[in-house]
Amino acid sequence: MTAHATRPAPSRRTLLRAGGALGTVVLSAAAGALPAQAVGPRTRVYVLVVDGCRPDEVTPTLTPTLDALRRGGTWFPAARSLPVMETIPNHVMMMTGVRPDRSGVPANSVLDRGEGVVRDLDRPSDLRHPTLLERLAASGRTTGTVLSKRYLYGIFGTRATYRWEPEPLVPVTEHAPDAFTTDALVTMVDTVDPDLVFTNLGDVDRVGHGDLTGSTTLAAARTAALASTDARVGRFVTFLRESGRWESSVLVVLADHSMDWSVPTRVVSLAPVLGADPMLAGRVEVAQNGGADLLYWTGADRERAAAIARIRALAAAVPGVLETRLPAELRLGPEAGDVVAYCRAGWRFSDPQVVSNPIPGNHGHPASEPIPFLLAGGSPLVASGAVRSDPARTVDVAPTVGAVFGLPAPRGGYDGTSRL
Incomplete structure (x- = not known):
């Protein structure tokens, strides 16, 4: 078996610089992390979160890449986010496989009783349950995070072997555009080749918060964001194929929530x-x-x-x-x-x-529960052209990834279910 890096002390790190299509990509690496392994048959998993995407937006004309992945892999049309809260808890559930009463992360914003103020849960200490990132590292594998939102980067902290800090950040939304995020994703996989990479693409969500109820301009902006993000996913899929990784890859593609719109009077x-x-x-x-x-x-x-x-x-x-x-x-x-x-x-x-x-x-209410959820990739673990009625949830991602790697359930078990 090929040796992999083990998880080092979280306070130490190394900066890696690599050339990306949009310029230099800077990655943080845990101290002692090994360089990339040669491309080979070992299984890799990529969790791609198209933040804020609705399942009805996965269509042949609007998002042809996502639609092709759906048709070529396993699609879960009954998938929903759970519980119906916000971005942070659903991403945490993806990487822990447990619900918020065990992870400590119930929403984006909570009252901090110790500080007496309402604040975002965006500190590493807010997440109390071990994630796939450190659990896989402890088993001798490497992991990576490419997270477009500042607060997601904040809460997952140094848990991954390799990390990309989102930049440049768009003012107000505090997220990195998908062009830069996917550039960092391709660069990370090309240079250090982790066994698991967890990625958030934030453009669809950030544009989706605009008013679609009466503005044709902003409706067009969401359509453009969906098409652009879909093309970025297509670039990554093409990279996997051309680099020889596709046949050994499992892609878990989903949204953390969908989106609902209100008029000013409601x-x-x-x-x-x-x-x-x-x-x-x-x-x-x-x-x-x-x-x-x-x-x-x-x-x-x-x-x-x-x-x-x-x-x-x-x-x-x-x-x-x-x-x-x-x-x-x-x-x-x-x-x-x-x-x-x-x-x-x-x-x-x-x-x-x-x-x-x-x-x-x-989002955060029942109207924004339905999400796209699919498994894709060239790995024989992925059923091709399958449609399953299983009620897949965001909390199912961790047990699904764990099953790929043969990782035992955490103490207390998973709250989700493997969807392989």
Whole structure:
């Protein structure tokens, strides 16, 4: 068996520089990481997340590469994101195979009780469960992350053997364009050839947050973003074929969530409603996540049960609210607060004020659950031309990848299921 790099101390790293199509690509490598192995028959896995893509957008005319991968591999038309929250927890589930109550990551934004502020979960310490990245490294394999969003790079930290820090970052969206992300992906595979690479392509999501409900210009922008991202995926597939890696590769291609759009008048703001109630005023905090609000009771514990009942009753009466749930019902863990509220399709949350969230395109609620999910590649592990009714989920990625490499389940088992 060919030797592979093992995981070194996370505080040490080496910078590798390689020429990409768009300029020099800088990779961070764990200290002691071995150089690339010769191209050969060993199995490689590439998880490609087309962030924010809807399953109905995978078509022969709009996204011909994704459609060809779907037709040539295994397609899961009933796939959904789970739970219906945000970008960070779904990416975490892909790499852990466990739900947020075990990983500690229930949403993008939460109330940090220790700091007393609402903040993004984007620190490596926020993720408490081991991921495929370090578990595969411990088994003698190498891993890589090519993540287009600043906060995704932040939460996965130094867990991978090789890492690309997203650059250049687009102002406001804080993501690297897909042209640079795929350039880094090809360069990483070409130069250091990890056994597993985890990639997020962010353009479709970032464009998707624009208003498609009344602007033909922005609708055209989303179409252009889908076509462009599809072409970037096509470039990577062509690279795998031309470099001799395709026949030993498994591609897991999916979205972390899809997208729903609202008109300016369909906004739900719960903070003013809860703040006007004598029992709740000054004792409820709201972490807004687009299609979902996490509501936290900060008053006395002895009043918690009554407060939760009051929060749910008031929230349910607000136009645009679909339902309220307890975090435990969704396996979200204590970080998700005391009540989770979802908005209806065509609506969005905006808290703490009505003007806080001006973005028409949102996700995190049931309307944005359906996602594309497919397995592709030339490996004999991939069934060709198959359509399966299995209810594939984002949490199924880790057990699927683990099965490819014969990796045992983590302590406590997976919450997902292998889809091989």
